[in-house]
Amino acid sequence: MYETTYHRPSSVEEAAALFAKGSEAKYLAGGHTLIPVMKQRLAAPSDVIDLGKIKDLIGVDVSSDAVTIKAATTHSDVAQSGPAQKAIPALAYLASLIGDPAVRHRGTIGGSIANNDPAADYPAAVLALGATVKTNKRTISADDFFKGLFATALADGEIITAVTFPIPAKAGYAKFLHPASRFALTGVFVAKTKAGDVRVAATGASQNGVMRVPAIEAALKANWSAAALDGVNISADGLMSDIHGSSDYRANLIKVMAQRAVTAAG
Amino acid sequence: MGVEGIGASVVRKEDRRFTTGKGRYVDDIKLMGMTHAQFVRSPHAHAKVKSIDTSAAMKMPGVVAVLTGQQIVDDKVGNLICGWAITSKDGTPMKMGAWPAMAPETVRFVGQAVAVVIAETKNQAKDAAEAVVVDYEELPAAADIRAAIKPGAPQLHPEAPGNVIYDWTIGDEAATDAAFKSAANVVSLDITNNRLVPNAMEPRAAIGDYNEAEEHFTLYTTSQNPHVARLVLSAFYNIAPEHKLRVVAPDVGGGFGSKIFIYPEEMVALWASKKVGRPVKWTGDRSEAFLTDAHGRDHLTKAELALDAGNKITGLRVKTYANLGAYMSLFSSSVPTYLYATLLSGQYNIPNIFAEVISVYTNTTPVDAYRGAGRPEASFVVERLLETAARQLKVDPAELRRKNFITTFPHQTPVIMAYDVGDFGASLDAAMKAIDYAGFAGRKAKAKSEGKLRGIGLSCYIEACGIAPSKAVGSLGAGVGLWESAEVRVNPVGTIEILTGSHSHGQGHETTFCQLVAERLGVPISQVQIVHGDTDKVQFGMGTYGSRSAAVGLTAILKAMEKVESKAKKIAAHQLEASENDIVIEGGMFKVAGTDKSIALPMVALAAYTAHNLPDGMEPGLKEGAFYDPTNFTFPAGAYICELEVDSATGKTSFVNFVAADDFGRLINPMIVEGQVHGGLAQGIGQALLEGAVYDSSGQLVTASFMDYTMPRADDLPSFKLNHTTTLCPGNPLGVKGCGEAGAIGASAAVINAITDAIGNNKLEMPATPDRVWHAIHG
Known part of the structure; x- marks a missing residue:
């Protein structure tokens, strides 16, 4: 690891000010991506600004129509939140599948979606549930937030403060584990809004990161059942292909995971 | 079998230190004045090393030395050896290319070292390693078997045309072909046996420590067989003669074979320690383990x-x-x-x-x-x-x-x-x-x-x-014998040390070997210490691999035990004024069979060391060694x-x-x-x-x-x-x-x-x- 200066601000404003002062500053959330690349000397931030101890960024709020997860809330806290489990069980379930216990006790939702790893779990829920990402500057809709591989709509220095998920009528998540990393080899989140809209997002599959799956959305909108997807054909074009899964295998997983997610959603 | 004898599921003695974080691994050792090594490794699978510029790295903070492959060749450190000679079917010996500890001219796999930076801290060594400028001329690579044997494939070593090391056969070809000709059914399969990375929990590590006044080297290393390491380092790599080289393999966190071999990093740590006049430590990280541990x-x-x-x-x-x-x-x-x-x-x-x-x-x-x-x-x-x-x-x-x-x-x-x-x-x-x-x-x-x-x-x-069996493997080309040695030391108060050439790196020898003593002498295993992993303590040993520790290593201990018991019986008989043939060992006591006369092991041991009253002509002491070569x-x-x-x-x-x-x-x-x-x-x-x-x-x-x-x-x-x-x-x-x-x-x-x-x-x-x-x- 190269030399760096570690900061532990107590407010979002202080964090943003520290970022502006640093020559090449980085925010630290759970650190599961940043710390390993720093240890491998692939990243050399001048300043590391730890958001994990900002009290305003921690907590889960549930209202009658939405679940708001503040950005530095750990996956473990989301998975174990009674109100979140009750309001959107699929979301709490997704959090319980991320990494392993050590990861879940450090990793945060803000860190996960800001990094936008193409195989991370949370982006699938954010996109499928049509969540709103709140930052220290604005609110961004899920459809506008994810911009491809490791890319987001966040401006330099912008801090995610919370993610608000509308409570759906039904939602389910099914994940096929990457055998080595335990990210999603492919994970699919299905949601039916209270207004009757269907949104489906797949992670781990596309070369451009998390994506909506229109063919499955259309089929489920017509008939919300696993069987409705039997005839759906998912194209392998644009899907990732590597030693753990070819693109046609991932195309198959999108369909199979979607079916299992629908079954789980009920 | 007794509660701690052979066949008893005794809880492992060594686990107390392992489960409480008190194990002592190579990386836990810190010597006075110790420096740290970072290797400069090839990013290419096959390339010529055209030049290495160390000048910028030498000026970096904390840098003690930057040493290159050419220097290790110039110092006449030997190339790495292969200890088993295989002969091809045409009678020619295997075709082995040179493997210097750091590459002076050509790199042939990603991760091969070309230079090493020695610095005051590991981080300074890493910083300086990035400042070493290596000019490579990339060559085409053969990354798997099929690519290597194709006509026109990139040639790795001039010694091995077509990249073939040997073409070896066993068995009767004509008779086998005949069996196939007359077979009622033939079954055939194409099989890929996939390549694996060992991934022992503890990455490899080495500390070289040269004592100039005594012209003596010590190597602390993650080895399954420290004596073999010493033998190879002395006999083939010209690092030091055996009596001037001590190899210590302390607690080792798994090996699975990958820590049998003597690697370039150990050679360099020793050589560099003499060069810089200070101890040199290298601890590999997981990435280096993936790239450089033998697959x-x-x-x-x-x-x-x-x-x-x-x-x-x-x-x-x-x-x-x-x-x-x-x-x-x-x-x-x-x-x-x-x-x-x-x-x-x-x-x-x-x-x-x-x-x-x-x-x-x-x-x-x-x-x-x-x-x-x-x-x-x-x-x-x-x-x-x-x-x-x-x-x-x-x-x-x-x-x-x-x-x-x-x-x-x-x-x-x-x-x-x-x-x-x-x-x-x-x-x-x-x-x-x-x-x-x-x-x-x-x-x-x-x-x-x-x-x-x-x-x-x-x-x-x-x-x-x-x-x-040494004779058998020798006839097949092995460069070493594969016996094992042991020594049993009964101390004057009756506690026992077992010195063994078998190295324990997860196998539980510190418990199982004690169980043999408990079985034979009836003493609790808490009274027995297993000593291994240090060439200054144990006379010799061929180490641990091939599921050999019980069959060969423990048998050597048994042979030494038998000698100790024989002498102890003579002493007991003398003390008890009985015939040696009437002495039986039970529960830590030497008894005269059929009588109530007995003497405890500690008293026999004490008698052996006070030597006040031993049988005529008997040497004092109670310590025996044995070498055992399996049949x-x-x-x-x-x-x-x-x-x-x-x-x-x-x-x-x-x-x-x-x-x-x-x-x-x-x-x-x-x-x-x-x-x-x-x-x-x-x-x-x-x-x-x-x-x-x-x-x-x-x-x-x-x-x-x-x-x-x-x-x-x-x-x-x-x-x-x-x-x-x-x-x-x-x-x-x-x-x-x-x-x-x-x-x-x-x-x-x-x-x-x-x-x-x-x-x-x-x-x-x-x-x-x-x-x-x-x-x-x-x-």
């Missing part, structure tokens, strides 16, 4: 089995290409030859066997022994063939095996090995009973009705352990059966049951044996389902971290059901055979046989990832 396996094989009309096997013909990587590691040549092809008879009476093994250079990390070393590859070939034959002939795979089992012993195979004892039918029976083999058809039908694909797979393995290999064998289900929608495999019935001879500590089998099965199942080192065509390791290389985890594995059937090994007085490698040898075939049974398609390579299984089902 395992990596075979391409065509195998054929000939059977007569009655389904008796009449011949086996095998042609294997083995990838040895970019350089020949210490025992690399023996692994795909004498540790592989000699086991191709499996548990079966096969009258004719012929095998050809062609070992090749590729631009990849060197390949050498890894848990099982050659025997897993052999067992996989034989057991996949047997299962395939049963399916082709439409007979029950258990029955086909049983029909061909060797049932009389000793049995001379056509490929050198003489099996001493075994009862293969008993192991198979035990495994079939444990898994309710008879009920499988019903379970498969029920699973099918629920939309699931269920399969069962057998694997009846045999291995050669207790490595090895044959030992042959652990057993049957593994795996039952599993495959999810046809995703290709994911789920275990239903995995049973093992092993014959290891006498068990010293059944709990430790069980742990060894669990670990071995995890590695065997890991090879079958999860693990695989993959290089891209340019020679970059794609699976260079745990993000891509799938190490088995607890939730990947079933709960194992272990059974034991026992035939005592006649080759050693303890009747032990060895248990360290069995799981890794036998498990893979059982798993692949089960999956291919479940999916009804025999074309499936390891690791059988969900992606591959799904494609096997759906095309």
Whole structure:
């Protein structure tokens, strides 16, 4: 690891000010991506600004129509939140599948979606549930937030403060584990809004990161059942292909995971 | 057996320090004035080193020295050796290219060191290593066997035209061909034995410490065999003569074979320590472990089995290409030859066997022994063939095996090995009973009705352990003898130290070896200390690998114990005024049989050291040593059966049951044996389902971290059901055979046989990832 200066601000404003002062500053959330690349000397931030101890960024709020997860809330806290489990069980379930216990006790939702790893779990829920990402500057809709591989709509220095998920009528998540990393080899989140809209997002599959799956959305909108997807054909074009899964295998997983997610959603 | 004797599941003594974080590993050692080394490693799989500019690095903070491959060559440090000479079928010796500890001219795999930075701290060394400017001229690379043997392939070493190291054969080719000509049925298979990365929990590390006033070196290193390291470093690498080199291997966190070998980093740490006049420490990180620890396996094989009309096997013909990587590691040549092809008879009476093994250079990390070393590859070939034959002939795979089992012993195979004892039918029976083999058809039908694909797979393995009779291995090309040495020291107050050349790096020797003493003398194991891993303390030793510690190392201790007991009986008899022949040892007491006269071991020991009243002419003291050279290999064998289900929608495999019935001879500590089998099965199942080192065509390791290389985890594995059937090994007085490698040898075939049974398609390579299984089902 190269030399760096570690900061532990107590407010979002202080964090943003520290970022502006640093020559090449980085925010630290759970650190599961940043710390390993720093240890491998692939990243050399001048300043590391730890958001994990900002009290305003921690907590889960549930209202009658939405679940708001503040950005530095750990996956473990989301998975174990009674109100979140009750309001959107699929979301709490997704959090319980991320990494392993050590990861879940450090990793945060803000860190996960800001990094936008193409195989991370949370982006699938954010996109499928049509969540709103709140930052220290604005609110961004899920459809506008994810911009491809490791890319987001966040401006330099912008801090995610919370993610608000509308409570759906039904939602389910099914994940096929990457055998080595335990990210999603492919994970699919299905949601039916209270207004009757269907949104489906797949992670781990596309070369451009998390994506909506229109063919499955259309089929489920017509008939919300696993069987409705039997005839759906998912194209392998644009899907990732590597030693753990070819693109046609991932195309198959999108369909199979979607079916299992629908079954789980009920 | 007593509560702590042979056969007792005594809790491991060493676990107190390991589970409380008090183990002492190489990286825990800090010497006065110690410096830290960081290697500059090649990013290319094949390149000329045109120049190395160290000037900027030398000016970096804390830098003590920057040393290059040319300097180590100029100082006449020897090239790395291969300790087993293999002769090709045309009579020529194996064709070995030079392997300097750091590359002066050409790099041949990603990660090969070209220079080393020595600095005050590890971080300063890392900073400066980035400032070393190496000008490479990239060369085309041959990243796998097929690429290396293609006409016009990039040539790695001038010594080995066409990248072929040797083309070796064993067995009677003409007789085997004749068996195939007259066969009623022939079964053939193309088999890939996937390449594995050992990944011991503790990465390799070394500290070189040169004492100028005494012209003496000390090496602290992660070794399975410190005496072998000293021997090789002195005899071949010109580092120091043996009496001026101490090698210490303290607590070592797993080896699985990968820590047998003497690596460049250890040589450089010693050499650099003299250069800079200070201790030099190198601790590898996980990335370096992936790139530089010797890998395992990596075979391409065509195998054929000939059977007569009655389904008796009449011949086996095998042609294997083995990838040895970019350089020949210490025992690399023996692994795909004498540790592989000699086991191709499996548990079966096969009258004719012929095998050809062609070992090749590729631009990849060197390949050498890894848990099982050659025997897993052999067992996989034989057991996949047997299962395939049963399916082709439409007979029950258990029955086909049983029909061909060797049932009389000793049995001379056509490929050198003489099996001493075994009862293969008993192991198979035990495994079939444990898994309710008879009920499988019903379970498969029920699973099918629920939309699931269920399969069962057998694997009846045999291995050669207790490595090895020195005369025999010498005649086959080994550069060393493979005996073991021991010393038993009874201290004046009766406590005991056992010095052994067997090194413990997870095997539990500090407990099991004490159990022998408890058994013989009736003293508690708390009174016994096992001393190992230091060439200044232990006279000599050949180390730990090949499941040899009990069969060879413990037998050496037994031989020394017998000498100690004999002398102690003489002293006791003298003290008790009885005849030596009447003395019996019971519960720590030397008793005169049939009387109430006795003397306790501590009093005998004290008498030996005070020497006030010893028999006339007897030397004082109570300490004896022994060397033990085995007369044959030992042959652990057993049957593994795996039952599993495959999810046809995703290709994911789920275990239903995995049973093992092993014959290891006498068990010293059944709990430790069980742990060894669990670990071995995890590695065997890991090879079958999860693990695989993959290089891209340019020679970059794609699976260079745990993000891509799938190490088995607890939730990947079933709960194992272990059974034991026992035939005592006649080759050693303890009747032990060895248990360290069995799981890794036998498990893979059982798993692949089960999956291919479940999916009804025999074309499936390891690791059988969900992606591959799904494609096997759906095309």
